Amino acid sequence: MVFKTKERVIEMPKVLLYTKDERTFNVLFNQLHNYFHNALEILSLEQVEDIRQISLVLSTSYSLIEDIPCPPEKKLIVRRAINIAKLEELISLPEGTECLAISNLAEAANEMVELLYALGFNLKLYPYFPGAGHYPKTVEVAIAPSLLELVPPSIKRIIDIGIRPMDFSSLVEISVKLNIDMEKINRHTARYIQEIIKLSRKLSLSLKGEMELNHQLEAILNTVHDGIIATDMDKNIININRSAESILGLTSESLNNKITDLLPMLDLEDGDETRHNQLITISDKKIVVNKTTISMNDKNIGEVTAFQDVTRIQKLEHDIRKKMKEKGLATKYTIQDIIGKSEKIKEIISVMKKIAKTEQTVLILGENGTGKELFAQSIHTMSERKNGPFVPVNIAGLPESLAESELFGYEEGTFTGGNKGGKQGLFEIAHNGTIFLDEIGDASKSLQTLLLRALQEKQIMRVGGRSILPVDIRIIAATNKDLKKLVEEGRFREDLYYRLFVLPLRIPPLRERKMDIPELLYHFIKEFSLTQPKIADAVMEKLLNYNWPGNVRELINVVQYISIVMEGNQIDVKDLPEQFKSRYDASVEKEFITSLEEEGLLVDVYMILSCLKELHMTRKGIGRGRVVDYLNEKDFYLTEQQVRHRMKILSDFGLIYSGLKGQGSRILEKGLILHEMIENRLGYFKYTDS
């Protein structure tokens, strides 16, 4: 039997990248593509058919995207870094040289001037852009980010610093805005570190013959977040930047010390393999280290060690995620997390996409563990509100006495010991987002009345408050109960039912879409990091035949169980939890019972099992002699020889455990089940005590 996990359809957020010229577009496009790979789709303005489908508009300048009709929170002006590898020529300019800083937009030209000053260049810089007008006649040099056609004819020397890439903080900001998950950000971080290290390496290579780093270079090194240490051939430290000092907790006194004395762990072994991207730990910090040899005329003259504090970047990202979580902004799931290719799931997903575009109330119906919350979160992340909060409320879990204040908040002074300044309710927190009312069928009558009012009026009043707060929220409710029936029984308000029953979404139980089982199984196997085990055909057959009362949640539990008990790399029937075993063994054991019957041994075996079962409670092994005595007491006569023969059969079949000599035998779980089955087969209880 072969089960294949099929490719998942992935919905990527669409990003509009808008730049003044095509070359900048290409550089930024490549950079975005390198960092985010397939996590987002990047479009140019011409490719956008409907601006409402765009999750984020990126540009190098606000003036460019001012008129694009979308809310300001969907627009992001990216910050630009400078290409370190291209700075070599700039460093060579004498102090005070007059230069034009050229760009196609005033904003960008001014920004370049600021950046170059911040980098410590002691030049006289004039921003220059189309329409900028006059500049002093004496200026002979232009610094241009590849836009050479903009350079006025009077300029004698052009320094091309290349198109400026986006800086890392903008990339992180994009990740956060688009809710690209932590794991992906982490992968980007690794890539970013590599990139920076490549730049530093290029920089060190461009310093051939210049072991005396001048002030400008030092200033540049100090703006880099990487730690950089340069050493001479005798391993004396001849330059150390500020980041290196702060990452390693050093002072400038470390200069002229030998790196081997001061930081022996940074003195990586020679040989290419070990010198690149090596991860080391220095006083609880994880650091990626790279080392490059500087050579002149084929002679090595020193080394540059560049390193990044991975812990710091991870912490930064962690803080961002934490902040999002605190604000209730973070949803765990998107439509990409929904596993399944059955017709039913495909149909639900297509309905969900339509539902997500609307603002209407959704009612998700389905048994426990079918994924109602997963679907609710996916609707939220697909909707216009995805950047707003998603606030889940478990109605069944709200104690009646607290429900009102939890949902609607309270004013200061309402409760003794209440918060100063009152407290926001969950409806208020969900403002501009989605509130997910789970297990709505469990709401008490009084809570139903309160909910009805909030839903009808889209406004709430805090407990003890006098003013009304309008809230802009989308409601998704869910239940595993038959709401219609509750209405008929008078246990659920009819008017609330019709408020909720606007867009119903029915999630079928897993037994009605068994085709999804293999894919779900493989997915969770991967999640519990079982290394691609083989799955015995019999196992798959059992999983497919099972009726899954606990739905996907039960399947997750089964995989977890398997991950604990399995040995080797094949999942066998024996690795399945109880609910599968008894059903499976039934057929095998039925055959066993039939064969015992044919051999005329069934009653004998039953009597022996009854004996072991009865004495089972003592937890001690029972010897053959004891069994013979027991049978005698019941007027059932077998010789010790016969008992031994029958017990051997039982032990071979795994129904009893016969210990080493003298320890006697004990009935096993399977023996108890078989005992019950024979009892049913025999249909009378003549031989039991009762």
Ligand SMILES: Nc1ncnc2c1ncn2[C@@H]1O[C@H](COP(=O)(O)OP(=O)(O)OP(=O)(O)O)[C@@H](O)[C@H]1O
């Ligand atoms: N189609 C699916 N693909 C991947 N994971 C799923 C799917 N359906 C459910 N799950 C997972 O199963 C678990 C249970 O889902 P969830 O909590 O959303 O169910 P529920 O219907 O809300 O349950 P309850 O009614 O008991 O609250 C979650 O871990 C969820 O991620």
